[in-house]
Amino acid sequence: MSYSKITITNSLQEGIVVYDAFQNDAQDKNLSNFFGTLTSISKVAAGANQTFEPIHGPISTYIVYDNNYNPITRVFSMGIEAQTFTVTEADVAIMNSTNAFIKLLQDSPSDPQCVAFQAILKGGKGTSKKVNDFFKGTTDYQTCTFISYMLAVVAIARTPETKNKPPQQQVYSLSSLAKYMGFDWPPGIPDVTVSNFNCSENSEAIMVGGKLNINDVTLADGVLAHVLSFLPSPEITFGIEFVYDGGLATGSTCLKFTLDDIKIPIGGGKTFDIDQPTILLSLNPLFKFVVFEVKAEIPFNIFKSPTIDADIAMTIDNIEAEVGVNLKGNTTSLLTPPGIKGLHFDSFGVGLGVIFEPPGFAIGVEGTFHIGNKGQVPLTDDKFAIICEMEEEVPNPVYLSFYVPKLDLSELITLFTNTTINLDLPVSFQDLSFTWAENLMEPLVLPDGSLTKVGYGFSAYMSILDLQFYGYLQIDLSSGISGDITMSPLSFGKLLKLTGNGKAINLKYDVNGNPIPNNTIPKTAAEKKVIANATSKQIIAAGGPSMTLSTSSSPYFSLDAEISLFELVNEKIDAEISKDGISFELDYGAVMETKMQCRLEDYHNFSGKFTYGIDLNVPLPSVAGFSLGSIDLDAACDLGLAISTSTSDVRFGVQGGFTFEGLDLSFGPFNADVNINSISALIDAVGKYVLVHAGDIFKAFILNASKWAGFVKNEVIKGVKDVAQGLKTAFNQSETEVASIMHGVGYGVDEIASGIQNAFSASANEIATALKDGIGASDTVVTAALKGIGFGVQDIATALNSVFGLAPTAIKDILSAAGFADSAIESAFNAIGGAFASAAKSIWHAVTHWDHW
Structure with a gap:
């Protein structure tokens, strides 16, 4: 078939070379193939033109290079009629402007224009329209286009060895191509050279690809040999894409290609066959090498279910192909195993393990579950595992295991009976490992190395009031949950010990000291090795208390324990268990x-x-x-x-x-x-x-002066002979306060006066003041008290005048009434002098001169 001829006119001052860029889809009319298989068409001298017949059609694209094979422009023909294309200095100017923009990207990546441009290309999401619109919106780069940008970056990506060779012989740096087309290339992964670069777009993104040899890709040590054992050829044709979901490649740039089938050796002359797989070479930033992944669709069925299509994702390393499978079809046909009424599977998938060294194969079911009504029992880990055995290429479940970090007793009962109870007791179970075996009479070896028990049950730590017990509990559909669990002997130093007849309990632990869970399908060589190298570790020492649990009737718990406290040793206790603690009497x-x-x-x-x-x-x-x-x-x-x-x-x-x-x-x-x-x-x-x-x-009274004085008065406090002295010295009380306190607790006036005199070395005036102000004593009472503790007429008279403000004549009457002789009173008044002397003269003059009567 012949096509309309094309004429290329060269207006430049140097020669040009024209290449046909072949697009594979002849029916594609949108010119989405920007850089395809290159075929040399002709050379055009400076100022000349050249006419040629297209070798492809009806649509043909051409890339024009200078004599050094640097791109100048790209043109296309619709193949309907003859066309003429002129290569001008304007085309060169566009490429120069484009190269200037790329230099800006290299030198100033934080420039706002560069940031905006990189956002457009990120993850291969840039399209020619988005790029063209970007350039039109700039001031300095309006003539640039996606075509000029693509031509420029492809030229930049050429290896130094092939830079000046004809385009069809050029080899490119894949990391450079990825960088400029919006794909991430982690700095730790060595570069890869590719040939036959191609670039096209769909409605959403730019598609970049080429050819490479798998031997040139940096894989992890030992991986390449396994990969070559099932790849039909080391040379692959790939496309670059950014993976947004699925598998280890999520969030990374991948090289992607497809094959008709692969057959992966699994030992014993057997292979694991996969039809029409998609291969991903993931440039994962977490690693310093390319990750080799396989994705495909396989049919699967279990529990006599209809065939279910499943997506398989497989990562190859040096000893195994680690495989994960997600079911695409019906995920609700997995029935709840007998005897676990409250366990409900929500979703499930297949777990596969293909091991190269040593050869092996594992298959099982993994998924999510809930307990009771949806959301009724909150779970932080809702994963389960069913280990299967292959019987005539059909997986048959042999035991179910699932792990629950924590459940309380009510939730446990819900799990196995699908009913609820309310228990006002802080009981919880941690690290629960449940097992269900298909054949109760043939125990299986579990991942932790232990054997399945007869019947259904679980092992766990039980926390009751923060006391940690451990044991295996049996599940019976009629009687509920029962069994004995034990704890290590409890010691509070030498003071208190709680012991019993509990047996020691050991668990299997890996080399890092982590317990080996039972809900793991050992589908990797590492998991098998961990189980093989597991060692026993004692988690409960012998000689501790034991707890019997039975949910068939109340009381649900009984403790078998002995206590040693003070002189009681190994005393058997009859305990009552409540939310406040374990209570008993000694x-x-x-x-x-x-x-x-x-x-x-x-x-x-x-x-x-x-x-x-x-x-x-x-x-x-x-x-x-x-x-x-x-x-x-x-x-x-x-x-x-x-x-x-x-x-x-x-x-x-x-x-x-x-x-x-x-x-x-x-x-x-x-x-x-x-x-x-x-x-x-x-x-x-x-x-x-x-x-x-x-x-x-005793500060309630020894800091209270009145209480203390009262206790002294009533002889509750003994050994105090001078209460006034105590009130003064210990309680810092004044004479008046002492008088008041002593009077208040029942001491007589004479005792009060005497106490104040002794404690304070008080004068008659001070004592009189204290008695008057402290207890409200009258002048006659004060007079009697002062006389009683040995004060004479003169001191008393002075005190009565000073404290009570009495006149001498009134004082004379009080003193006389108190039994003092007139001569003593007269003598005292004269000694006092002043008004008292005048009063004495007047008083006794009247007495001696009767004519005044």
Whole structure:
């Protein structure tokens, strides 16, 4: 077939070379193939023209180069009629402007124009229209186009060795092509050279591809040999794309190609056959090598289900092909296994393992589940695994295993009965590993190396009040959940021990100390090796308490344990378990008025309380050298113990209280000696503490002057001979305050006056003032009190005048009534002098001269 001729006119001052850029799809009328298979057409000298007949059609595209094979322009013919194309300096100017823009990209990537342009190309999402629109919106690069940009970057990507060779012989740096076409090339992955570069677009993105030899690609050590064992040829034709979802390649640039089929060796002369796979060479930034992945669609069925199409994604490494499969069709035909009514599968997929060294093959089902009604039991891990055996190329499930990080008891019952109960008790299970076996009479070896139990059940840590038990619990559809679980002996230093007849429990752990879960399909060589190299580690020591759990009837829990506390050793306890703790009684006999009420609150806290009779003579403290006396303490004392542990020590706290003279007094908490080994020693320690801290314990009255004085008056406090002195010295009370306090607690006026005189060395005036102001004593009462403690007429007369403001004549009457002789009064008045002397003269003149009567 012949096509309309094409004429190329060269207006440049140098020769040009014209190449046909062949597009594979002859029916494509949108010119989406920008750079295809190049075939030399003709050379055109400077200022000349050349006519030739197209070798492809009806649409033909041509790329024009200069004599050094640098691109100048790209033109196309619709093949309908003869066409003439003229190559001008304007074309050269466009390429120069384009190269200038690329230099800007190289030198100033943070320039706003460069940032905007890179955003357009990112991930291969740029189209020719987007790029053309971008250039039209610039000031300096309006003549540039996607075509000029593509031609320029392809020229830049040429290797130095092929730069000046004819275009069909040129080899390109793939990392450079990827960079300028919007694809990421991680800096740690070595470059790859490619040939036969092609560039086209669909409605959404630019498509870039070429040819390469798989031997030139940097794969992980040992991978290439396995890849070449199933690739039909080392030379591949690829396309570049950015993967947005699926497999290890997610978020990375990939080289993609397809094959009719591959047959992967799995040992014993067998192969794992995959039809029409898609191969991805992933430039993953997490690695320093290219990741080899295979994707395909395979048919699959299990539990006699209809055939389900599944997507397979396989990553090849040096010892295995790690395979993941997602079901595309019906994902609801996997039935709940018998006996687990509350377990519901939501989705499932196939897990495959193809191992090269050592040869092996694994298959199973993995997926998600829920317990009870959807969302009723929250799960942080909703994955399950069904290990299968191949029977005549059909996978048959042999056991189910799933792991639940945490469930409470109510949720457990929901799981196996699909019903709920409300249990007001803090019970939870951690690290639950469930197993269901198809054949209950033929135990299987689980991934952790243990054997499946007869029947259905799970192993787990049970936390009740933060006490950690471990064991295997059996599940029966009629009687519910039952079994014995045990914990290691519990020790609070030398003070307290909780023991029993519990047996030691061991689990399988990997070399890093991690427990091996049972819900893993060992489909990789590493997983098989981990299981093979697992070692036993004791998680529960022998000799601890054991807990029996049975949900068939209340009480659900019973504890078999013995306790050692003080002089009681290995005492069997009858415990009651509630949300507040494990409670029990200990009987220490007559030393206590009550039995000790004990409670183990959690793994680190024990408390106990009892009542005993405290009998002490307690010296009260001295203040400013004055002893406040002593008391005889004889009361019922309520004592509380608190033993707690941490990672570093044991703390033994004690506190108590009693009633004394109507006052509720308490002491502590204080830290007792952790080596105390008897109740009597504990009581002695409490007594010593009370004696040492009497000032704090009895501060309710020893800091209250009135209470203290009253207790002294009533002989509750003994050993105080001078209460006034105590009030002055210890309580810093004044004469008036002393008088008031002593009067208030029942002391007589004479005692008060005498006390003030002794304590303060007080004068008659000071005593009179204290009595008058402190207790409201009258002049006659003050006179009698002063006379009673030895003050003479003169001191009393002066005090009555000074304190009460009495005139001498009134004072004479008071003194006379108090029994003082007139001569003594007259003598005292004369000695005082002044008004008193005048009064004396007048008074006694009238007495001696009767004519005045």
